[in-house]
Amino acid sequence: MTYEEKSVSSKFSDEIRHRLGGETIAFCYQCGTCASSCPVAKVTDKYNPREIIKLSLLGARKEIVAGDTIWLCCSCYNCQERCPQEVEIADVIYTLRNIAIQEGNVPDIYVAFAEGISNEGRIVPVSKFAEKKREEYGLPPIKPANMDALRKILQATSFSKIQFKKGEAQ
Ligand code: SF4
Ligand code: SF4
Known part of the structure; x- marks a missing residue:
């Protein structure tokens, strides 16, 4: 399907521009510098930041919000x-991810990360293997996260109010 054949609307780009982080999207003139600087785009043709900006400006809301490409960015800021x-x-x-989260389009792995943060203060639990290796190297056990402090942060940032839903953006 070509871009011309997609159902497009400027409402989506307006929605993005009016949200925190999305204000500058309309400045894009499609030069492609972002795509040529992107380490993710170098290893997979599934991801191209210029295309994401373009589709968003064209109003391809469903394709962006319900798709999985926005979750491939590694936030390197190149x-x-x-x-x-x-x-x-x-x-x-x-901003696009926040819209996707609000609509329940979150890959399972991110839901697992959020649960890990909320329950143990860690994205990845400390494995028995890691504990054993630390002991072998004479390192002390990893201290548990300060959950009281963390809960305050999650509450103050409204993270704890987010309802993460699994399985709709795979
Ligand atoms: S967002 Fe990417 S394509 Fe658009 S102007 Fe910036 S570098 Fe160029
Ligand atoms: S921040 Fe995301 S889009 Fe930008 S270069 Fe890094 S991986 Fe690519």
Whole structure:
């Protein structure tokens, strides 16, 4: 399907521009500097930040919000540092993810990360293997996270109010 054949609307780009992080999206003139700077785009043709910006500006809301490409960004900010138009690309991607989260389109792995943070203060639990290796190397056990402090942060940032739903963006 070509872009011309997609159902497009400017409402989506307006929605993005009015959210925190999305303000600069309309400055893009499609030069491609972001795509050529992106380490993820170098290893997979599934991901291209210029395309994400383009589709968003064209109003391809469903394709972006329900798809999995926005979750491939590794937030390195290479693109954002180099964009000649000062488009805050990585922040735009966060904005798109926030919209996707609100609509229940979150890959399972991110739901697991959120649960790990909320329950143990860690994205990845400390494995028995890691504990054993630390002991062998004479390192002390890893201290548990300060959950009281963490809960305050999660509450203050409203993270604890987010309802993560599994399985709709695989
Ligand atoms: S580098 Fe900036 S202006 Fe160029 S395509 Fe990417 S977002 Fe658009
Ligand atoms: S922040 Fe995301 S889009 Fe930008 S260069 Fe890094 S991986 Fe690519």
